[in-house]
Amino acid sequence: MIAPIGTTQTSLLAPGVGEPADAGENAFRDLLAKARSAAGASGRASGGTDEVRASAEQLVSTAFIAPILKQIRESSDAAPPFQQTPAEKQFGSMLDAKTAESIVRASNLPIVDRLTATFRELAARTPVPPSRPTPGATA
Numbered sequence: 001m002i003a004p005i006g007t008t009q010t011s012l013l014a015p016g017v018g019e020p021a022d023a024g025e026n027a028f029r030d031l032l033a034k035a036r037s038a039a040g041a042s043g044r045a046s047g048g049t050d051e052v053r054a055s056a057e058q059l060v061s062t063a064f065i066a067p068i069l070k071q072i073r074e075s076s077d078a079a080p081p082f083q084q085t086p087a088e089k090q091f092g093s094m095l096d097a098k099t100a101e102s103i104v105r106a107s108n109l110p111i112v113d114r115l116t117a118t119f120r121e122l123a124a125r126t127p128v129p130p131s132r133p134t135p136g137a138t139a
Contacts (some may be wrong), residue, residue, distance in 0.1 A: 027062075031055045035119035036128060056115035057104045065100035066093075066109075
């Protein structure tokens with residue numbers, strides 16, 4: 001079932017995994033804004049592209065790879081001497097995030113290329129709203 005726009009909904013990956021839909025929408029808006037600024041800056045051909053690609057890599061690592069690593073870490077049935085220590089449990093999510101970033105950077109995943117292209121296309125097609133003058137400012 002599709003939730004109406006503006007309602008909070010958890011990720012469909014697995015129970016307890018992911019962020020609320022509002023946080024995902026905010027992240028998407030941030031990525032779209034970065035793509036707009038990269039597409040609008042004609043003098044920075046590689047600088048904007050790298051920033052948009054880095055954002056796409058971060059989205060893939062956070063949305064796809066990190067939840068898988070979390071499930072793997074939490075489903076360990078190790079014997080008592082080999083179970084996770086309290087420190088490993090506390091810092092496991094940080095390790096998952098770094099490992100996910102490394103996997104995405106090293107893998108050259110096609111989804112990252114597609115997201116980067118999509119963000120650029122959306123930025124090129126979406127008009128930028130005119131800025132409003134601040135009250136009391138003189139021109």
